[in-house]
Structure formats: C-alpha cells, structure tokens
Amino acid sequence: MAVDIESFYRSHGPMVLRRCRQLLRDEAKAVDAMHDVFVEILRRKDSLDASSPAGLLLTTATHVCLNRLRSERRKPEDRDDEMLFHIAAIENQGNAEGRTLAGRILDRLFSGQAESTKLIAVLHYVDRLTLEEVASEVGMSVSGVRKRLRTLKERLPAVTGEA
Amino acid sequence: MAKANDKVPNWLLERLAAGELPPAQAAALRQRLQAQGESHRLAELAGSNAEILSALPPGQVVSEIERRAPLTADKARPAGRRLRPMWAMSAVAACAAGLAVMMVVRDHGAVTQSGPGETQPEIINVKGEVKPALRIYRKTNAGSELLRAHASVHRGDTLQIRYVAAGKHFGVIASIDARGQITFHLPEAPGQAVALERDGERALPHAYELDDSPGFERFLFVTSDGPFSTAEIAQSLKNGTTLPAHLASFAMPLKKESP
Numbered sequence: 001m002a003v004d005i006e007s008f009y010r011s012h013g014p015m016v017l018r019r020c021r022q023l024l025r026d027e028a029k030a031v032d033a034m035h036d037v038f039v040e041i042l043r044r045k046d047s048l049d050a051s052s053p054a055g056l057l058l059t060t061a062t063h064v065c066l067n068r069l070r071s072e073r074r075k076p077e078d079r080d081d082e083m084l085f086h087i088a089a090i091e092n093q094g095n096a097e098g099r100t101l102a103g104r105i106l107d108r109l110f111s112g113q114a115e116s117t118k119l120i121a122v123l124h125y126v127d128r129l130t131l132e133e134v135a136s137e138v139g140m141s142v143s144g145v146r147k148r149l150r151t152l153k154e155r156l157p158a159v160t161g162e163a
Numbered sequence: 164m165a166k167a168n169d170k171v172p173n174w175l176l177e178r179l180a181a182g183e184l185p186p187a188q189a190a191a192l193r194q195r196l197q198a199q200g201e202s203h204r205l206a207e208l209a210g211s212n213a214e215i216l217s218a219l220p221p222g223q224v225v226s227e228i229e230r231r232a233p234l235t236a237d238k239a240r241p242a243g244r245r246l247r248p249m250w251a252m253s254a255v256a257a258c259a260a261g262l263a264v265m266m267v268v269r270d271h272g273a274v275t276q277s278g279p280g281e282t283q284p285e286i287i288n289v290k291g292e293v294k295p296a297l298r299i300y301r302k303t304n305a306g307s308e309l310l311r312a313h314a315s316v317h318r319g320d321t322l323q324i325r326y327v328a329a330g331k332h333f334g335v336i337a338s339i340d341a342r343g344q345i346t347f348h349l350p351e352a353p354g355q356a357v358a359l360e361r362d363g364e365r366a367l368p369h370a371y372e373l374d375d376s377p378g379f380e381r382f383l384f385v386t387s388d389g390p391f392s393t394a395e396i397a398q399s400l401k402n403g404t405t406l407p408a409h410l411a412s413f414a415m416p417l418k419k420e421s422p
Contacts, residue, residue: 014216015177
C-alpha cells in the first residue's frame with residue numbers, strides 16, 4: 001500500500017499514541033513506541049492491506065508494546081497490567097534471541113502460539129471485547145477464538161472471563 | 164454478545180471514530196454509548212487528537228520516523244551489523260562473574276570511574292557512592308570473564324554487556340569503533356533513552372559477537388535523571404565533542420587485536 005506518512009500520522013497518530021499510553025503507562029515510552037509503530041508500517045508497506053488503517057495501526061501498536069513489555073521489569077500496576085505482562089512474556093517459536101529464563105519456560109508452555117493469539121488475549125482479557133467482537137476484529141470464528149483463549153486460560157494465572 | 168450496559172472498549176471506540184466498523188456494528192455501538200450516557204467519549208477523542216497533534220507536530224514526528232526507518236532496515240540485515248546479537252549468556256555464569264566482581268571491588272576498596280590508564284571498571288568511588296558503570300563479560304569455555312578497560316578482544320569474541328544504573332533513571336549504551344561506526348545496544352535503535360533498572364547489575368537481553376573492525380571498540384554508558392535522546396550522544400561521538408552537561412557517561416574502551 002502507498003503510505004504518505006505525514007497524512008497517516010495526522011489522521012491516525014493520536015490514536016496510536018493513546019493505544020501505546022494505555023498499554024505502556026509511561027508517556028515517554030508511549031511516544032517512543034508510537035514512532036516505531038509508523039516505522040513498522042513503512043517497513044511493511046508493500047505487504048499491508050489498506051482497507052482498515054485504524055485496525056492495522058492498533059494491531060501494530062499492540063505488538064510493538066507487547067515486545068517492549070517483555071523486557072520491562074517494573075511492578076504491574078493492576079490486574080490488566082499484570083495480564084499484559086503475562087501475555088507479553090509468551091515467546092514465539094523461532095524467536096530465540098533475548099529470552100530470559102522465565103521467557104524460555106513460558107515458551108515451552110505456550111509453544112506454537114502465534115502473535116495473533118497474543119492479540120486475541122489482549123483484546124479479550126485487557127480490552128474486554130466479547131468473544132464475538134474479538135472474532136470480528138481478527139477475522140476468525142468465535143469457536144476459533146475460544147479455542148485459542150482456552151489454551152491460554154489453562155496456563156495464565158487468575159484468568160477470568162467467558163472463554 | 165455485548166450487553167447494553169457493557170462499557171464500549173477503547174479499541175472499538177477508536178475503530179468507530181475512524182469509520183471502519185460495519186454499519187450495523189457502528190450503529191449498535193453508538194446506541195450503547197448513548198444508553199450509557201457516554202456519547203461524549205467520541206467528542207473527547209477529537210479533543211485528544213488536537214491536543215496530541217499540537218504537542219507532537221507532524222513535521223517533528225515524521226522526521227523522526229524517517230530517521231528511524233532506514234536504520235531499522237539496516238538492523239534487519241544481520242550481515243550489516245558490526246556486533247551481531249547472540250544468545251544471552253547463561254544467567255548462572257554471568258551472575259557468578261558478577262558476584263566475583265563485587266568481591267574484588269570490596270577487597271580493593273574505592274576507585275573512580277573508568278578512563279585512560281584505568282585497568283578495572285570499578286563502580287564505587289572514594290566516598291563509597293555507587294556510580295553508574297558498565298561491565299562487559301567475555302564468554303569463555305568455563306563460563307565468562309569480566310573484561311578490564313583496554314582489554315584485548317578479538318573477532319568472534321562473544322560479549323555480554325551489563326550495567327549498573329546506581330539510581331539513574333534513563334540511559335543509553337552505545338559503542339563506536341575505529342572507523343567511527345556507532346552501534347546502539349540500549350536501546351538497540353536510535354530513539355529515546357531507556358528507563359533503567361535502577362538497582363543492581365542488569366544484563367542486556369543480547370550478547371554480541373565482535374566483528375573484524377580493527378583498532379578498538381569503545382563502549383559508552385550515558386545516564387541522566389531525565390529523558391534524553393540517542394541523537395545527543397551520536398552527535399558527540401561523531402564530532403568528538405563533550406556530552407551535554409545534563410548527561411553523565413562511563414566509558415569502557417577495548418583493544419581489537421587480530422587473532
């Protein structure tokens with residue numbers, strides 16, 4: 001897709017910053033992450049679907065922030081924050097660099113979980129979208145979303161909800 | 164199924180404001196907002212947009228994005244990196260080495276920050292205050308060894324960088340070689356200084372394999388109590404000028420030798 005980064009920032013930058021603020025809870029880190037979200041968009045511009053830019057940017061912002069939370073050492077501020085840290089710690093297969101011991105253990109527990117599962121978990125457990133809403137956002141069936149979440153629910157502590 | 168009294172998630176609110184939701188879903192969300200007396204949230208987004216664009220003007224943000232973009236592309240090519248990220252060293256080995264260092268520091272007493280002629284990257288000054296410092300370990304067959312300032316290193320050596328923030332809030336770790344090429348290790352790409360773990364000795368997530376650039380590799384740990392940008396350091400490293408007064412630095416030069 002063609003990207004005019006300035007008009008893209010004007011139309012969607014504030015939304016991206018709000019998303020980064022919500023997940024990172026630190027203004028300086030959120031601003032830094034927002035820049036990286038647009039860098040990611042520029043890097044992948046040839047393979048992106050421009051039909052829903054807000055959804056694309058919110059998804060990219062979520063992944064950028066999860067990657068940053070993986071190396072954060074601060075104490076979670078509340079339940080949502082704690083849940084984000086747990087989701088962020090899930091390692092993907094084939095991404096071996098920089099794993100902590102805890103990360104490697106989680107990797108074994110969650111082997112094979114894709115980035116989309118992290119997004120599904122954040123949408124349901126942190127953003128509190130219903131299963132139907134999550135399914136619509138990620139383009140899966142409700143049963144597919146439920147199945148992904150069930151795998152996580154068995155392993156994440158204090159997970160509540162309808163999955 | 165969402166209930167009428169369920170708060171509309173911010174995610175959906177943003178998508179609604181962007182006009183990306185299917186008409187039926189958008190209408191249902193507007194109805195929920197109205198029923199909850201929260202229609203003002205949409206108007207608040209518009210206010211927030213104006214506020215953010217005023218605080219972070221497009222020109223400023225776009226030039227920063229464009230500055231980062233080619234650097235990120237370079238980073239994506241492993242062969243292009245001077246110092247290749249490796250698996251982090253065993254936590255046990257690194258901790259054991261760190262413990263040994265702490266014992267040495269206590270035995271030898273107080274010294275100052277590193278500089279020319281210094282042989283050991285000590286971190287405790289004459290008043291017993293802990294200072295920000297870097298510790299660089301080289302992987303060995305037996306585990307790891309702490310490198311002294313001006314230690315000889317070779318192509319292929321695997322280095323693990325650890326830092327002691329000593330209470331400082333923000334930091335950047337970078338290195339420059341004899342050819343003037345700068346590599347950022349923390350953060351791993353140019354940007355804002357990272358919020359440091361303020362106590363203890365902390366390892367960077369990656370170890371690094373040294374390349375064959377000749378001469379030296381000079382590591383620099385720059386800290387401050389307030390946010391700052393890697394650009395301030397890059398400029399100083401490139402021009403050989405002193406760092407701005409609000410930044411403190413700890414240097415750790417290593418000698419690159421042929422195998």
